[in-house]
Amino acid sequence: MDLGLGVTSDMASVDPDLLQLQDVPMLSLKPNPYKAHIDELFSQWLSLPETAKMVTTLLEEAKAGSPLSVPGSSFNVNTSMSNSVLPNMFPAVSTPPLSPRSVSGSPRSLMRRHGAGPSSLGSPLKWANEPAKEVIPQFYFHNGPPLPREMAERCLSRINQLFFGHMDGLRVEEFKLLTKEICKLPSFFSTTLFKKIDVDNTGVVTRDQFVRYWIDEKMVTMDLATQIFTVLRQPDKNYLTQDDLKPILRELLATHPGLEFLHSTQEFQERYAETVIYRIFYYINRSGNGHITLRELKRGNLIPAMQHVDEEEDINKVLKYFSYEHFYVIYCKFWELDTDHDFLIDKENLLRYGNHALTYRIVDRIFSQVPRKFTSNVEGKMGYEDFVYFMLSEEDKSSEPSLEYWFKCVDLDGNGVLTPNEMQFFYEEQLHRMECMAQEPVLFEDILCQMVDMIAPENGYLLYGI
DSSP states (O other): OOOOOHHHHHHTTTGGGGGGGOOGGGGGGGOTHHHHHHHHHHHHHHHHHHHHHHHHHHHHHHTOOOOOOOTTOOOOOOOHHHHHHHHTOOOOOOOOOTTTOOOOHHHHHHHOOOOOOOOOOOOOOOOOTOOOOOOOOOOOOOOOSOOHHHHHHHHHHHHHHHHOOOOOOGGGGOOOOOOOOTOOGGGGHHHHEEEETTTOSSSOHHHHHHIIIIIITTTTGGGGGHHHHHHHHHOOSSSBBBBHHHHHHHHHHHHGGGGGGGTOOHHHHHHHHHHHHHHHHHOOTTTSSSOOOOHEEEEEEEEHHHHHHHHOOGGGGGGGTTHHHHHHHHHHHHHHHTOSSSOOOOHHHHHHTTTTTOHHHHHHHHHHHHSSSOOOTTTTOBBHHHHHHHHHHHOOTTTHHHHHHHHHHHHOSSSEEEEEHHHHHHHHHHHHHHHTTOOOOHHHHHHHHHHHHHHOSSSTTEEEEO
C-alpha cells in the first residue's frame, strides 16, 4: 500500500510500543466467522486515496497539537473535511435510524438510569407475567395463635358463670369444673393447677387471678402438651422430673373410681404411683437422664393416656402406664424374687426370673450396669425402679427402649455394632443348657443365617439403628 513518503516517514516516527495491544487471555477469545470478510474490507479501505489523505491530515493535526477532526467524535469536528475524507463505500449518515420498537430509549439505557429491574415505561422486555407479591401471614406463634375475639368473649362469659356467687374466689374442691371445662385438662390436674395460680397459699383463687394466669399469660392459646408441661414443671426448670408427676398421681388415686379399693392400703398406693411414674419415664424419657423435655412429651403418647384414664372408669382398660393389673404383675414378681424383702435384688435372685430363663453371662452384664445405671446406690443390688426397667424390657421386646436395653447388653465392646462373635458368646451358654437337657442342639451358625436373611446386615454385622 502506497501512502506517500510523507506518510511513511510520519508513521515511522510513531512509537511502536503505543501500537501494541494489551495481552488478552486466549480463553476469552472466541472465533469470529466473519473475521476474514472484515479483514478484506479493512484492507480495501486502507488502499483508497481518501484514506491515505485522512491519515496524513490526522498525523499533522496531532503533531501541531490541534483538535483532531475525527468523524463521529465529540471533539471539534470539521464536518466538511470529515465528510470529504469518508470513503464512498461508507456513506456519511448524520445519525443512525431509531429502532421502531423503542422510541423513548433502549431497555439497557433505562435500566442504567433507573436501576436494575424490568422497565416501567412499556418496554417490550418487561416481564409479561410478573407474579404479584404475595403476603404470607404469620403462621408460627411462640405461645400459640392469638385467641379470636368471639372465642375470648365466650371463654370470659363461661368463667363469669363459674365464678358467679363466689365473690371471694373458688376453693380447691370447687376448682375441678373450671379445670375440665375452661382449661380442658384432665380432672386430676385441678389441685396442681390451683396451687400454680394460688402462689400466696391463700386457699382460694379469684376470678381475676384465674383470668390473669389463663388468659393474660396466653396459657389459653398454647397447645395441650405445652399447657400440661407448664402446669407441671417447676418455675425455674425447663424439664419435668419424677417429683413433678407425684401430685397428679396422688389426686388420681384419691378421685378415680377404679382405684377406690386402694384407699385403705397406703403402701400399695405409693407403690402404684411409683410404678406408673417409672413406666412413664421408661417410654417418654428417651435420653435416659431423668428429665422429660417438652419435645419428649410431645413425641410420646402420655397425654392421650392421661385423657383416657380421666374418662375411663375401669382403670385396667387403660393399658398405657395406668393399668393396675400391670402394676400388680410387676410388683408381685419383684416381691417373689426378693426373698429377704429388703426391697433389693441381687444376681442370685434375678437368675430365678422366668424359671431360670436368663443366663449367667447376661445377668452379669445387667449387674455391670451397662444397659442402665442402677438407682439403688447399693453395690451388687438392684432396686425396684431398676427391676421395673428390666421387666419392661424383658416382656416387651418390640419397643425401642427394650431394643436399646438388650443391644447394650450384647454389645460387649460398646462400639455400637454387634458382631457374630459377640452373639455367639451369649449363645454358648444356652447351647450348653440344651445339651444338658438332652435336647437336640441348634447350632449358632443356623441361627445366624436366619438372622442375616431377616435383617440383611452390611459386611456381616448387625448395625444398631435406633
